[in-house]
Amino acid sequence: xxxxxxxxxxxxxxxxxxxxxxxxxxxxxxxxxxxxxxxxxxxxxxxxxxxxxxxxxxxxxxxxxxxxxxxxxxxxxxxxxxxxxxxxxxxxxxxxxxxxxxxxxx
Numbered sequence: 386x387x388x389x390x391x392x393x394x395x396x397x398x399x400x401x402x403x404x405x406x407x408x409x410x411x412x413x414x415x416x417x418x419x420x421x422x423x424x425x426x427x428x429x430x431x432x433x434x435x436x437x438x439x440x441x442x443x444x445x446x447x448x449x450x451x452x453x454x455x456x457x458x459x460x461x462x463x464x465x466x467x468x469x470x471x472x473x474x475x476x477x478x479x480x481x482x483x484x485x486x487x488x489x490x491x
Contacts, residue, residue: 406475415480426464431484436465439484452481 407415420429426436437443444452456477459467468477 407479411476412479415476415483419480419483436463441485441487444484447485449478449481449485452484453477456480 420431423436423439424431426434427439428434431439433443455465456472457467457469459465472480
């Protein structure tokens with residue numbers, strides 16, 4: 386019985402670590418990318434700069450899909466580059482969700 390419980394736990398740990406489709410280590414890398422690379426235009430605290438603010442308040446009314454599309458393809462006619470060639474779909478979805486709900490992903 387005890388070995389069955391440990392076997393179930395061993396199976397669940399990877400699932401929990403990738404609950405968002407992105408490992409905890411990758412999430413840390415993505416946060417760093419967000420605050421360093423994106424922050425170079427959007428402000429180091431994401432409160433705006435060359436690019437608009439990326440705070441939850443500023444993004445209110447923008448869907449996660451809109452944000453993911455913007456991250457993936459950039460914005461034509463602006464300095465916003467397409468990140469799709471460098472990030473996976475899971476990375477992009479995680480970033481879009483994090484921008485809308487940063488407190489949920491601390």
